[in-house]
Amino acid sequence: MAEPGTLTGPTRVVPPSGGGPEPAGRTPGVLGAYRALLGAQARSQAAYRASFLVDLFGNVGATVFDVVTVLVLFGVTRELGGFTLHETLVIVGLSSFAFAAADLLVGNIERLPRYVRTGLFDAVLVRPLAALPQLLLMDLPLRKVSRVVFGLGVLVASVGSAGIHWTAGRVALVVVAPLAGLVFFGSVFVTTATVSFYWIDSGELANSVTYGGRDFTSYPVTVYGGWFRALFAYGLGFAFVSYHPALALLGRADPLGLPGWVGWVAPGVALVAAAIAALAWRVGIRHYRSTGS
Amino acid sequence: MGSVTATVAPPTNSNVTRSIRTFGAIARSGFRRYATYRQAAVAGVVTNTVFGFLRYYIFLAAAGAAGRVAGYDREQLATFVWVGQGLLAVIAIWGWTELADRIRTGEIAADLLRPVHPVTSYLATDVGRAGYAALSRLVPPVLIGLFLFDVYLPHRGATLPLFVLSVVLAVVICFGCRYLVNATAYWLQDVRGPLILWTLCSGVLAGLYFPLGFLPGWLEALLRYGTPFPSLLQIPLDVLVERQPAPVQLGLVGVQAGWAVVLLALCRLVQRRAELRLVVQGG
Numbered sequence: 421m422a423e424p425g426t427l428t429g430p431t432r433v434v435p436p437s438g439g440g441p442e443p444a445g446r447t448p449g450v451l452g453a454y455r456a457l458l459g460a461q462a463r464s465q466a467a468y469r470a471s472f473l474v475d476l477f478g479n480v481g482a483t484v485f486d487v488v489t490v491l492v493l494f495g496v497t498r499e500l501g502g503f504t505l506h507e508t509l510v511i512v513g514l515s516s517f518a519f520a521a522a523d524l525l526v527g528n529i530e531r532l533p534r535y536v537r538t539g540l541f542d543a544v545l546v547r548p549l550a551a552l553p554q555l556l557l558m559d560l561p562l563r564k565v566s567r568v569v570f571g572l573g574v575l576v577a578s579v580g581s582a583g584i585h586w587t588a589g590r591v592a593l594v595v596v597a598p599l600a601g602l603v604f605f606g607s608v609f610v611t612t613a614t615v616s617f618y619w620i621d622s623g624e625l626a627n628s629v630t631y632g633g634r635d636f637t638s639y640p641v642t643v644y645g646g647w648f649r650a651l652f653a654y655g656l657g658f659a660f661v662s663y664h665p666a667l668a669l670l671g672r673a674d675p676l677g678l679p680g681w682v683g684w685v686a687p688g689v690a691l692v693a694a695a696i697a698a699l700a701w702r703v704g705i706r707h708y709r710s711t712g713s
Numbered sequence: 714m715g716s717v718t719a720t721v722a723p724p725t726n727s728n729v730t731r732s733i734r735t736f737g738a739i740a741r742s743g744f745r746r747y748a749t750y751r752q753a754a755v756a757g758v759v760t761n762t763v764f765g766f767l768r769y770y771i772f773l774a775a776a777g778a779a780g781r782v783a784g785y786d787r788e789q790l791a792t793f794v795w796v797g798q799g800l801l802a803v804i805a806i807w808g809w810t811e812l813a814d815r816i817r818t819g820e821i822a823a824d825l826l827r828p829v830h831p832v833t834s835y836l837a838t839d840v841g842r843a844g845y846a847a848l849s850r851l852v853p854p855v856l857i858g859l860f861l862f863d864v865y866l867p868h869r870g871a872t873l874p875l876f877v878l879s880v881v882l883a884v885v886i887c888f889g890c891r892y893l894v895n896a897t898a899y900w901l902q903d904v905r906g907p908l909i910l911w912t913l914c915s916g917v918l919a920g921l922y923f924p925l926g927f928l929p930g931w932l933e934a935l936l937r938y939g940t941p942f943p944s945l946l947q948i949p950l951d952v953l954v955e956r957q958p959a960p961v962q963l964g965l966v967g968v969q970a971g972w973a974v975v976l977l978a979l980c981r982l983v984q985r986r987a988e989l990r991l992v993v994q995g996g
Contacts, residue, residue, distance in 0.1 A: 471905055478909030485913065489922045493775045496782050496927045500774045625756035628763035635767050643774040648766045 453549055457557040465562050475563035483516055483567045486638060487574060501642035502675055506582045508640060510669060513575030514662035515637035518601025520571040524564040526606040529555060530626055533616035542710050552610070552701060584669055593684065597665035600687030601637075604661050607690070607697035608633055614704035620711065629656065637662040642675050657693060660686035735829060736837045743841025754849040757802060761854050765798040769862065775927070783926030788865035789954040793924060795858025797950050802850035803843050803880065804887035804945055806915050812895035813904040819993040832980045836888055843884045865954050872955055875966055879949040882969040886944050889976025890915070896980070899987035920947030926956070937968065941976060944969045 465472055490512055494505045503511075532555065535541040544551050544558075579594055612626035619625075633656070636644070641653045641663045653659035660682075667674055668683025772790045776782040785793065812835065815821045824831045858864045867873060890911065897907045916922060919942045925933045937943045948965045951957060957965065 468903075471903060474906040474909060478906075478913065481909070481913045485917045485922065488917070492923050492927050493771070495929075497775045497777050499777075500771075619752070621750075621752040622756050624753075624760050628760040632760070632763045632767060635764070639771055639774070644766075644770040648770070 450549060454553060454557055457554070458560060461557065461560050462562060472563060476566040479564050480566040480570050483520060483570050486516060486635075487512060490638065501640040503640045503642070506578070507666070507670055507672070509574070509578035510582050511640060511662045511666045512638050513571070513578040514598055514601060514666060515634060517568065517571035517575045517598045518661060519605050519634040519637070520564065520567040521598075521602045522605030522609060524561065524568050525602070526556060526609045527564070527630075528559050528561055529609050529613040530630065531555075531559070532613040533620065533622055536616050536708075537620055537711060539711055541708070545705075545708075551705065579669070582670060585671060589684070590669055593665060593668055593687075596687050597662075597669075600665075600690035601661045603690040604657070604693045605630070605633065607693035608656075610697040611693075611700045614700045617704040617708050633658050633661075657689050660689040732833075736833065736840075739829070739834055739837035740841035740844070743838035744845045745841075746838075747842045747845045748849075751849075757850060758853045761798040761801065761850065762857055765795050765854055765857065768798075769794040772924070775923075783924060784956050785924065785926065785954065786865075788863050789956065790924075791858055791862045792865040792954050793950045795854050795862070795864065796851075796953060797921065797946055799851035799854040800880065800883070800946055800949060801921065803846045804883050805839070805842065805846065805891075806887060806919065806921075806945065807912055809891050810895065810904065810908065812892060813898040813908075816895070816898040817902055821991070822993045825988065825991075830981070830984075832892065832977065832984055835892065836885070836977075839888045840884065847880075867953060867955055869955060869959060871959070872953065872962070875962060876949060876953045879952045879966050879969060882966065882973050883945050883949050885973045886941050886969065886976055889973065889980050890941055890945075892980045893976070893983060896983050896987060899983075899991060915942060915945065918942035919945040920950065924950075937965075941972045944972045 487509075490508060491505075493500060494508070498504070500508055529552075532541070535544065535555070541551075544554050547554065575598060584590060608630055609626075612629050615622050615625060633652070636652050636658050641649055641659045644652070653663070664674070664678070664683040664686040666683075668680065668686075673680065674682070769791060772782075772785075772794060773787060776785070776787060776790060780787050782790075812821075815824065821831075824834070827834065829837075867876070894907045894911045895904060898904045901907070918925075918936055918940060925936060925943055925947050928936075933943075937948070948969055952962050952965060955962065
C-alpha cells in the first residue's frame with residue numbers, strides 16, 4: 421500500500437521516464453494507469469449496449485450447455501464413474517465457477533499469440549507498466565461476468581442439495597476450493613499462452629489444456645482411464661481443482677485409493693501452479709524476440 | 714489427379730462442363746490456400762485429440778457396466794468420438810467469418826463483379842478447404858482411434874461409400890448454414906449475435922457434446938427433421954457405425970440431401986434479396 425499522502429497527489433498519469441526516481445511516487449501513478457485502462461474498457465464495451473447484451477447471453481449459454489450435457493448423460497445412466505448426479509454436480513459447480521472466474525480475469529491472455537504475431541506486444545513492452553497486467557486489462561471481457569454468476573449459482577445450488585454434513589472445516593473448504601481453482605486455471609491460462617513466445621502459429625493448441633481442463637474437471641476422474649487420467653489428473657494437477665475437494669466436502673473415500681487428507685490440501689496445488697506460471701512468464705518474456713512486423 | 718487447368722480450352726463447349734471446370738479450379742485453389750496453414754493444422758489435431766480422449770471416456774462412462782447406451786456399444790462409441798473429432802474440422806463448424814468480414818468492409822463488391830455466383834464460388838472454395846481438412850485433420854484422429862482403442866469397423870459393404878456421400882452432404886449443409894449466418898451482415902453489419910447463436914446451437918444440436926440418441930426419441934426425431942444440425946455430425950457418424958438398419962441408413966442420407974438442397978436454395982434467395990438493398994460505400 422502507498423502512503424496516504426501520495427494517493428491524493430495531482431499526477432495520476434504515469435511519469436514518462438518509466439522508472440520513476442522515487443518508488444513512493446510511482447504507486448498512485450501506476451494504479452491510476454491501470455484504473456484508467458479498466459475504465460476505458462468498461463466504457464467502450466458498454467457503448468454498444470445491444471452487442472453487450474448479446475455477448476452476456478451468449479457467454480452464459482456455453483456454460484449452461486456444459487451443465488445440460490451432464491444432465492443429459494444422467495438421463496441415460498444412474499451413475500457416472502461411481503458418482504450420482506448430486507455428487508457430480510458438486511464437481512461441476514466447483515469446476516465451472518473456477519474456470520469462469522479465471523476466464524473472466526485472465527482468460528484473455530489467450531489472445532497473446534495474435535499480439536505476438538501482429539507486433540502489438542512490442543507496444544505493450546515499451547510502456548512503463550508491467551506487461552501481464554496491461555494485457556489482462558487491455559481487454560477485460562466484462563461480458564463473461566454472466567458466466568461467473570451462473571457458475572456460482574450452480575456451485576451454491578449443488579452444494580446446498582448434496583446433503584453435505586457441514587463442519588467448520590468444510591465451510592472453509594467450500595470457500596477456499598473455488599478460489600484455489602480460480603488461481604489454478606488462471607495459471608494454466610498464463611502458462612499455455614507463453615507457448616506463443618516460442619511457437620507463433622500455435623493457434624488453438626492452448627485450448628486443449630484450458631478448455632480441455634475445464635471439461636476434464638467437470639467429471640469425476642474415475643470416469644477417465646489409462647495414462648490419459650494419470651497425465652491430466654496428476655501430471656497436470658487437474659484432479660485437485662474439483663475432484664478431491666468435492667470428495668472431502670461429500671465425505672467420500674477416493675475410489676482410486678488416495679487418502680482423505682488430499683482433498684483438504686488440494687487447494688495448495690494452486691500455489692505451485694501459480695509459481696510455475698510466474699516462472700514460465702518470466703522466461704517467456706526474456707526469450708521474446710519481436711516478429712519484426 | 715488430372716493435369717487439366719481452367720485455362721485450357723474445354724473439349725466440349727457445353728455450359729455444364731465449363732461450370733464444372735470452374736468449380737473444380739476454385740476448389741483446387743481453396744485446397745492450396747488452406748494447405749499453407751500447416752502449423753495451425755498440427756495444433757488443431759492435438760486439440761481434437763485431447764477432446765477425443767475426454768469425450769470417449771465420458772460417453773463410455775455413460776454406457777456403464779452394460780457397455781451399451783442408446784443403440785451404441787463401446788466400439789461404436791469409440792468410432793463415433795474419434796471420427797467425429799476429425800469431421801469437426803472437415804465441416805469447419807466454427808470460426809468462419811470471411812463472408813461477414815467482406816460484407817462489412819465492402820470487399821464483397823469485388824465478389825459480385827465476378828462471373829461466378831457468390832454462393833457457388835464460396836461453396837467451391839469450401840469444398841477445396843474440406844478436401845485438405847479431410848487429409849490433415851480427419852486422418853490423424855481416425856488413426857489414433859484405430860491404434861489406441863477398439864473401434865467399430867463397418868460390416869456392410871455399402872456403408873463406406875454412403876458415409877463418404879454423407880460427409881460431402883454435411884460439408885455442403887454446414888457451408889449453407891455458415892453462409893446464412895454470415896449473410897445476416899447484409900442487414901446487421903455486426904454478426905456477433907447470430908454467430909454466437911450458431912456456435913452455441915451447432916455444437917450441442919449436431920451431436921458433438923453427446924450423441925443425440927441420449928435424448929428422448931421424439932426430441933431426436935424433431936431435431937433431425939426440423940433442423941439441419943444433426944445432419945452436420947450425428948447422421949454421418951450414425952451412418953458409419955451402422956446404428957440403424959440399412960434402409961434407415963439410406964433414408965438418413967436422403968434427409969441430408971433434402972437439407973442440402975433447401976439450404977443452398979435459401980442461400981441463393983438471401984443473396985438475391987441482399988443484393989437488391991446492398992450499398993457499398995466508397996470507390
